Amino acid sequence: MRLDPTSIPPLIAAIRRELGDDAEVWLFGSRVDDTARGGDIDLYVETDREAGLVASRARLAADLAIVFGERKVDLLVRPRSRAPQPIHRIARRDGVRLSAPASGRGTD
Numbered sequence: 001m002r003l004d005p006t007s008i009p010p011l012i013a014a015i016r017r018e019l020g021d022d023a024e025v026w027l028f029g030s031r032v033d034d035t036a037r038g039g040d041i042d043l044y045v046e047t048d049r050e051a052g053l054v055a056s057r058a059r060l061a062a063d064l065a066i067v068f069g070e071r072k073v074d075l076l077v078r079p080r081s082r083a084p085q086p087i088h089r090i091a092r093r094d095g096v097r098l099s100a101p102a103s104g105r106g107t108d
Contacts, residue, residue: 001096002031003041007067011043012099014063018056019047019077021102028095029074040072044091050079 015023024046030039049056057077064073078088 001027002034002036002039003027008098010067011064014060014067015043015045015099016102018060018063019045019053020049022049023047023099024101025098026091026095027098028091032094032096040074041068042074042076042091042095044076044078044088044095046078046080046088048080050081053077053079 012025015025026044027042028044029042030036031041057075060075061073064075076087076091078084084092
C-alpha cells in the first residue's frame with residue numbers, strides 16, 4: 001500500500017467528522033499496488049449518513065487537501081441505504097480497508 005501511514009489517522013478523523021463515526025474507509029486503485037508509481041488517491045467510504053452529503057463532501061475535500069497536499073484525491077461516498085454499484089463492489093473487494101466503524105459494527 002502506497003500511502004504514508006502518518007496520513008491515515010488525520011484522514012479517518014476528517015471522514016468521521018464529516019460522515020459520522022460509522023464511516024468505513026477503503027483505499028483502492030493504483031495506490032494499493034506497491035509496484036506501481038504515481039497515481040491519485042482513491043478512497044471509498046460507506047456511511048449511514050444520507051442527508052447533506054454534497055456539503056459534507058465539499059468540506060471533506062478541503063480537509064483532505066490539508067492531509068495530502070497537492071495530491072489528487074478521488075472520493076466515492078455511498079450511503080449504506082443505497083445499493084452498491086459495480087465500482088463500490090470493486091473498491092471493497094480489491095481495496096485496503098483503512099477503518100472499521102468506530103462502533104465496532106462490521107458490515108462484511
